[in-house]
Amino acid sequence: MQNLTTITLILTIITGAAMFAFLYADDTQKMEWVNYDESKVPQYTLPEALTLWDGTPVTTADAWRNARRGELYKIFEQQMFGELPPVLREAGNHPDFVTYEVAEEDTEALGGKAVRRQVKVTFNSENKSHIVSLLIYIPKNAPGPVPVFLSPNFKGNHAVCDDPAIFLPFTDENLLTGESARGGEHRRWSLERIMDAGFALATVWYQDMVPDKADCFDKGIMGVYASGTEADRTAESWSVIAAWSWGMSRMLDYLETDAKTFDATKVVLVGHSRLGKTALWAGASDERFAIVVSNNSGCGGAAISRREFGERVERINRVFPHWFCKTYRTFGHNLEAMNFDQHELIALIAPRSVYIASAQEDLWADPYGEFLAGFYADPVYRLLGTDGFGPVTDSSQLPPINTSVGGTIGYHIRTGVHDVTDFDWEVYINFAKKHFD
Secondary structure: OHHHHHHHHHHHHHHHHHHHHHHOHHHHHHHHHOEOOHHHOOOOOOOOOOEOOOOOEOOOHHHHHHHHHHHHHHHHHHHHHOEOOHHHHHHOOOOOOEEEEEEEEEEEHHHHOEEEEEEEEEEEOOOOEEEEEEEEEEEOOOOOOEEEEEEEEOOOHHHHOOOOOOOOOOOOOOOOOHHHHOOOOHHHOOHHHHHHOOOEEEEEEHHHHOOOOOOOOOOHHHHHHHOOOHHHOOOOEOOHHHHHHHHHHHHHHHHHHOOOOEEEEEEEEEEEOHHHHHHHHHHHHOOOOOEEEEEOOOOOOOOOHHHOOEOOHHHHHHHOOOOOOHHHHOOOOOHHHOOOOHHHHHHOOOOOEEEEEEEOOOHHHOHHHHHHHHHHHHHHHHHOOOOOOOOOOOOOOOOOOOOOEEOOEEEEEEOOOOOOOHHHHHHHHHHHHHHHO
């Protein structure tokens, strides 16, 4: 009996250990692949943004626009984010298979301070369709068309504001909290501050466009235009970040249809974390976005990949294989094989304004690597006639905490963690006003 008890105890311990390993495997891998020690950053050489593939230096704005920008964009498209399906590439902006319907409007929202508008955006193909809800708050009694902050959100439009009239998502994919999430993320949006500054806010739940999971390729707008599974994808097939980015351009299309309300030449695309990566790629792909804001976008966003600080390319591809195209996975253990890095993604937005934000405690996103991406994009911005990173000429250290620095490229690192705060929004509003004025 005692032997049986001992065997049972041993089996219980083994089973428990196996279950622990299963449940926390990702955390174990995360610890294995993370580096928070600056002394362990490897020696690396960044690719030159102003050098053509054949080694020819790029010394004029025309050479950038007519040669280097195109080949650099193709590198990111084929090796990181993936190519859009031909039907989307060929359609360009304002495709006739995307339609818009104002489903609800209230001119007394936010206690009479704003107009709330909810737009049904329908993505159609010959035999499929998918509906996304675009939520817009517009400052009341604006003297003319207003500039717009356009930003995807994480928990659903209804989480942005405690407003019972905001629709729940039309899809229940990954809807974790439903009605109980209403207003749950209001602190991230500084909605009244944005209204008081004279900007509209337009937002869409990113998972309404495409669910954020590995088997997403036949769902949402991806399922409408290129239905298939992971096995159907080629090395260069579009990723979910490419799909989200394309979706944000369709939201901009809508803003352009209402010139009386919105100044679509003054749209600021803001993204946080994985949606910061999305904003950067959308800004590189669609030159109509006047300003692009990367908030704590980290690995695959603004942070220099070759530093291998915080999250690394190998880990992000293993945990989120749907975020990037298949080719990007090949660089996990061979970063030197990449003929690009993230400073060049920032450069693809030039000469338009870009703002990069970090947080002091968000080492996972590598604040110093994000700062360096802006610093090393500066020569492209200056070649195109802007002031680039402005007075920032020292790459050896981060600027003071809670201080916005730069010029056409802006940057700050604030106190706190991986988040979007009132401080961030105040900086973004001031940055937009400065550049639009």
